[in-house]
Every structure is written in C-alpha cells, then in structure tokens.
Amino acid sequence: MEKYILILGAGLMQRPAMEAARELGYKTLVVDANPSAICVPFADRFELVDLKDREGIANLALSLKDRLAAIFTAGTDFSASVSYAAEKCALPSHSFEAACNASNKVRMRECFKKHNVPSPDFISVTENDIQSIEQKIDSFTFPKVVKPVDNMGARGCRLVRTKEEFIPALRDAVKFSRTKNAIVEDYMKGREYSLDALVVDGKIILTGFADRHIYFEPYFVELGHTMPSECSAKEKQEITDVFQQAVTALGLTNGVAKGDIKYTEKGAMIGEVAARLSGGYMSGWTFPYSSDFNLTKEAMKISLGITPEYKDKAEIPSVKFSHERAFISIPGVVKEIYGAEGITGCPFVKNVFFRTKIGDKVDFPRNNVEKCGNVITCSENRELSLNAAEKAVSSIILRLEGNNKATEDFLNGIEDPVEKGFPYSFFTLDAQSFEKFNSEIEKSECCEIPPCLKDKAEVLKDWNYRSIKETVELYKKYAPENVKLTGKEFWRALIRGGIQGVLYIADSRSHA
Numbered sequence: 116m117e118k119y120i121l122i123l124g125a126g127l128m129q130r131p132a133m134e135a136a137r138e139l140g141y142k143t144l145v146v147d148a149n150p151s152a153i154c155v156p157f158a159d160r161f162e163l164v165d166l167k168d169r170e171g172i173a174n175l176a177l178s179l180k181d182r183l184a185a186i187f188t189a190g191t192d193f194s195a196s197v198s199y200a201a202e203k204c205a206l207p208s209h210s211f212e213a214a215c216n217a218s219n220k221v222r223m224r225e226c227f228k229k230h231n232v233p234s235p236d237f238i239s240v241t242e243n244d245i246q247s248i249e250q251k252i253d254s255f256t257f258p259k260v261v262k263p264v265d266n267m268g269a270r271g272c273r274l275v276r277t278k279e280e281f282i283p284a285l286r287d288a289v290k291f292s293r294t295k296n297a298i299v300e301d302y303m304k305g306r307e308y309s310l311d312a313l314v315v316d317g318k319i320i321l322t323g324f325a326d327r328h329i330y331f332e333p334y335f336v337e338l339g340h341t342m343p344s345e346c347s348a349k350e351k352q353e354i355t356d357v358f359q360q361a362v363t364a365l366g367l368t369n370g371v372a373k374g375d376i377k378y379t380e381k382g383a384m385i386g387e388v389a390a391r392l393s394g395g396y397m398s399g400w401t402f403p404y405s406s407d408f409n410l411t412k413e414a415m416k417i418s419l420g421i422t423p424e425y426k427d428k429a430e431i432p433s434v435k436f437s438h439e440r441a442f443i444s445i446p447g448v449v450k451e452i453y454g455a456e457g458i459t460g461c462p463f464v465k466n467v468f469f470r471t472k473i474g475d476k477v478d479f480p481r482n483n484v485e486k487c488g489n490v491i492t493c494s495e496n497r498e499l500s501l502n503a504a505e506k507a508v509s510s511i512i513l514r515l516e517g518n519n520k521a522t523e524d525f526l527n528g529i530e531d532p533v534e535k536g537f538p539y540s541f542f543t544l545d546a547q548s549f550e551k552f553n554s555e556i557e558k559s560e561c562c563e564i565p566p567c568l569k570d571k572a573e574v575l576k577d578w579n580y581r582s583i584k585e586t587v588e589l590y591k592k593y594a595p596e597n598v599k600l601t602g603k604e605f606w607r608a609l610i611r612g613g614i615q616g617v618l619y620i621a622d623s624r625s626h627a
Contacts, residue, residue: 118184119144119159120415121176123166123197125152127468128190131399133157135412139419141184146172166193167293173200185418189411190394192267194218194370198390207420209314209390213366217390220264220298223365227385230364233357234385235301239264242295245285252278258302261285263292267394269482274302274333276535283533284333305379307386309340310358311398313414315423317368319359321430322410323393323402324351327375330578331539334481338578339440339489339504340397342405343433350378355430357383365390371414373398395483396439396468396491404465404493405433436497437465438504441486442579444477445541445612447515447522447619453593454510458490463503466491471513479525479538487513505580512589515615517623526611526619541577541613552610559602562587577613589614595625 120136122129125147133154136143145158148165155161164171166188176183186201186208188194194209195218201208208214216222227234240248261284263271271291275284288297311323325340344351358374365388373393375386392398398410408431413423425431449471458467471477471487480486490507494500515522525538544552551567559565564572564583572584581589586609593614598621600608608616 116182117142118182119179120184120418121146121172121179121186121200122158123147123172123186123188123193124191125149125154125158125161126190127153128394128396128399129188130154130157131403131409131411132187132189132415135409135415136187138412139415144175144179144183146175166191166196169196169199172196173203176200176204185415185420187415187418189392189398189414191391192218192265192389194390201418207369207418209367209370213368214390216365217367217372217388218265220262220387221296223387224298224300226364226366227361230360232360232364232385233381233383234361235260235303237298237300240285240289240297240299242289245282245289248285249282252281255281257281260300260302261288262298262300263288264296264298265293266291267389268484269335269337270484271297272335272482274335275299276333280333280533303377303379303384303386305377305384306346307375307377308344308346308354309393309395309397310354310374310376311393311402311410312358312362312372312374313410313417313423314362314367314370314372315417315426317363318426319355319362319372320423320425320428321355321358322406322408322413323397324355324430324433325397325401331480331537333534333537336480336486337395337441337483338443338486339438340395340401341439341501342397342401342437346378350383354378354383357385358388361385361388370417396466396489400466400491401437401439401493402433404491405435405437406431407434435493435495436500437491437493438500439489439491440504440508440580441489442508442511442513443480444471444487444513445515445522445615445619446478446525446538447476447519447615449473449475449477449513450516450622451514453512453514458507458510461503461507463492463494463500464490464507465493467507467511476521477513477515478521481537509580509585511579512593512614514593514622515619517619517625519619522612522616522619526608526616528611539578540611541579541616542575542583542610544610552606556603556606559606561600561602561605562591563602565602565606579613581613583609586614586617590617590621593618594621598625600624
C-alpha cells in the first residue's frame with residue numbers, strides 16, 4: 116500500500132523535502148494556501164489548505180489513516196502546525212507545546228529567561244499597547260530591536276535607534292504579525308551565525324554552522340551566508356553549547372532545530388531558535404553541497420521514526436566550501452534582465468534563483484523577501500567558491516523602466532525621517548572622498564573616472580560586487596544611442612545607483 120508524507124508548503128524551499136520523500140519511497144501530499152506555488156505541479160497530491168489552519172491540516176492527516184507515514188516542513192514558519200497534526204496522528208515530532216515555544220518569540224524569550232539561557236531582555240507588545248507605550252516613550256533607552264512575534268524572513272524587524280523611530284517600528288512589526296503582537300528586545304551587537312541541527316532524544320547533532328552577512332541598518336537583510344564558518348574553534352564551541360541550552364529550554368526533543376546566534380562582548384547570545392530547518396537555501400542547498408550530507412532526507416527519517424545511525428555524533432562537518440550570495444536592486448520596475456544566460460555553466464556555480472522577473476516592482480530591500488535573487492557556489496577551495504559567487508552576482512543586471520517616481524526619489528536621496536540613512540547608495544564613499552567627488556564631477560566627463568576615484572576604480576565594489584571600472588564599461592555596452600549625459604549627472608547616478616542608476620538616467624533622457 117502506498118504511503119504519503121504530508122509536506123507543509125509548496126514553495127521552492129520545500130523542493131528538497133519533496134525530493135527526499137520520493138527517494139525514501141513515499142508519495143507526497145503537499146498543502147499550501149497558494150495553488151500557484153512553484154512546487155505544486157510536482158506533488159503527487161495537492162490540497163489547498165492554509166498552513167495556519169492547524170485543524171484543517173490535522174483533519175486532512177487523520178483522513179489518511181494508516182496511509183500517512185509522516186508530517187514534515189522545512190523553510191516555513193509552521194512547525195507548530197506540523198507538531199499539532201503529528202500529535203493527533205501519534206506520529207513522531209517535537210511536542211506541540213515545544214513547537215509553540217519555538218514559534219512565538221515572546222514564549223521563546225520567556226523559556227530562555229526561565230532556564231538562564233543567554234538572550235536579550237525584552238518586553239511583549241500587543242497592538243493595543245502601542246498608545247500607552249507612546250505616552251511613556253521617554254522611559255525607554257535605545258537602541259532596541261523590534262520584531263513581529265511570529266514571522267520569518269526579517270519582515271517587520273528593525274533596529275530602533277531613537278525614540279522618533281520607535282512607534283513607527285512597532286506599528287510596522289504588528290502589521291507583519293499574524294497575531295498582531297510584537298516584541299521589543301535589547302540590541303545585541305556582534306557577529307551573527309546560523310546553525311541547523313537534528314535533535315534526537317533532546318540532544319543536538321550539528322548539521323550546519325554558517326557565517327551570516329547582515330547589512331542595511333536599521334534593517335537586518337542577509338546578503339548571504341558562508342559555510343563553513345570562519346569563527347574560531349573556541350567561539351564555535353561556546354555558540355554550540357548555548358544552542359544546546361536553548362533547544363533544551365524550549366523542550367525540543369525529536370526532530371530538528373535552527374538557530375540564529377550572535378557572538379557579543381558578553382559571549383554567545385541567542386537571537387532565536389526555530390523547530391524547523393533553516394530557509395535561505397542553507398539546509399537544502401549550501402550545507403548538502405559543503406558536507407555531502409542530505410540534511411532534509413535525514414531530518415525526514417526522524418519524522419518517520421527512524422533513529423539516525425550517527426545519533427552519537429556531535430556534528431556532521433562541512434568538508435567543502437559553499438557560498439550563498441544575493442543580488443539586489445534600487446527601487447523601480449524591471450524592464451530587462453541581462454547576464455543570466457549561462458551562469459549555471461560557470462565553474463563552481465551550482466544554482467541561480469530569481470525572485471524577480473520582467474515587469475516586477477523592485478525595491479531596496481528592507482527584509483529578506485525583497486531581495487531579487489540568489490547565487491549558490493561550491494568548491495574545495497574557499498576563494499574559488501567565494502569569487503565564483505560574487506562574479507555570478509555581478510554578471511546579472513536588472514535594467515529598470517525610465518520615468519519612475521520611486522527610482523527618481525532613490526537617486527535624489529529622498530528618505531523617510533524614521534529611516535535615516537536608508538536606503539543606501541550602491542557605492543559607499545567616506546566623507547572626505549565624497550566632498551572631493553562632488554567638487555570634481557562639476558568638471559568631469561561622462562565615463563571619465565574623476566581623479567578622486569581612480570585609486571578606487573577597481574577595488575571599491577557596489578552591493579552586487581561590481582567595481583566602478585566595471586560599471587563604466589557596462590554603461591558603454593548598454594547605454595542607449597544618441598544620449599549624452601553630463602559628467603555630473605552620470606557620476607551622481609552611478610555612485611548612488613550603480614549600473615541601474617546610470618542606465619535609468621540615460622533611458623529616461625532618451626524617452627523625454
């Protein structure tokens with residue numbers, strides 16, 4: 116008799132789970148609220164069920180009776196729905212209570228506080244609390260971090276640097292929360308790491324330890340991760356020990372866990388721990404590439420009640436290097452995409468994933484969902500893998516439609532008062548260099564590198580890893596004919612918006 120594994124989610128992050136189920140000899144029953152999700156056509160059976168609908172998922176699972184072998188998710192924020200249905204069906208999983216502890220950031224922090232796990236001080240804020248907080252705002256000290264209690268991908272998360280930013284940030288966090296609740300935490304300054312683990316009888320088996328590359332204060336946007344980490348053995352052990360403490364405090368015993376942990380001046384401190392495998396391509400792509408270990412498949416075995424043969428190991432190590440890097444855009448609407456052809460055939464490039472297509476609105480990212488795409492590489496040599504990732508990203512150009520207000524506002528440096536310093540210029544100049552730059556471009560020519568930038572022309576890179584010199588050459592290649600820009604407008608657009616900015620100015624001029 117054919118048996119099914121019920122998989123929550125039909126997005127790209129669930130593709131490794133669907134593949135693993137089939138490799139293990141099972142059919143896939145996939146549920147999602149989006150009937151157009153990318154992996155829907157590849158399910159053996161698809162049902163339109165919202166992942167928040169625990170009762171609906173449980174009833175579907177119960178209806179299969181002895182044809183259901185396991186319930187699983189990866190890369191979604193609905194591990195509690197998995198545990199709820201699994202308990203109803205007497206299938207292996209973390210307990211529903213533990214999964215709830217790991218799904219709600221307030222419950223999570225309360226567990227950490229109770230068990231003395233290093234983590235920041237916090238307060239819980241409901242939608243109805245905001246008015247009273249506004250009245251006592253002078254009692255708060257900053258910086259703080261504001262987050263929705265129940266979302267992922269850094270949506271609604273931001274650093275609050277001043278009291279003027281506080282209430283708008285709270286309202287934004289509540290907007291992104293399914294339950295209209297937020298959490299306010301003390302800010303932890305330090306290097307950030309991402310960890311995955313299998314959890315067997317409450318003990319973790321480390322299955323991924325990556326450096327996270329976070330940018331764009333006051334937001335927390337991950338422009339990539341690197342495996343294995345470059346942190347010291349001492350720091351890694353301390354971080355792993357704190358991760359184990361956190362898993363124990365939450366009550367996670369049978370399944371998987373994902374941790375975001377910072378190493379601060381006080382040592383390792385927990386950002387958060389989830390009862391699922393990581394999204395962001397780590398569990399399904401970069402760790403398997405770097406370790407030759409199919410993490411999703413091995414996690415699924417635990418949900419099937421199979422005890423891992425390596426349960427006494429402390430870690431499944433990375434033996435190769437893998438880099439994930441994102442490419443981003445300035446605000447606007449995508450008109451054309453260049454450079455995507457053939458990238459996957461380049462040495463060490465394993466995958467290129469586009470989140471953006473022609474006609475899409477794009478923005479400078481405030482969260483991880485607003486990035487335009489990702490590149491993944493792997494090599495036995497760290498530098499070869501890193502260079503391949505950056506080269507692949509720099510090869511992709513998103514050309515924007517002309518005459519767009521969002522693009523104009525960005526290029527003119529218009530910013531919201533509660534987002535001071537954001538969005539960022541694509542090339543970053545220090546104050547002294549910027550002063551010289553503004554003086555020299557008054558007399559410069561289009562495509563002629565100003566004197567103050569000549570020593571930086573090949574070493575200063577934008578957020579998509581393109582140098583100033585490379586950007587000038589790309590402009591010469593793609594610029595519309597019969598458009599003559601002044602040196603001033605060319606260089607201001609290039610420093611602010613990279614190749615996208617200067618092509619936008621030229622395209623707008625050509626259609627004027």
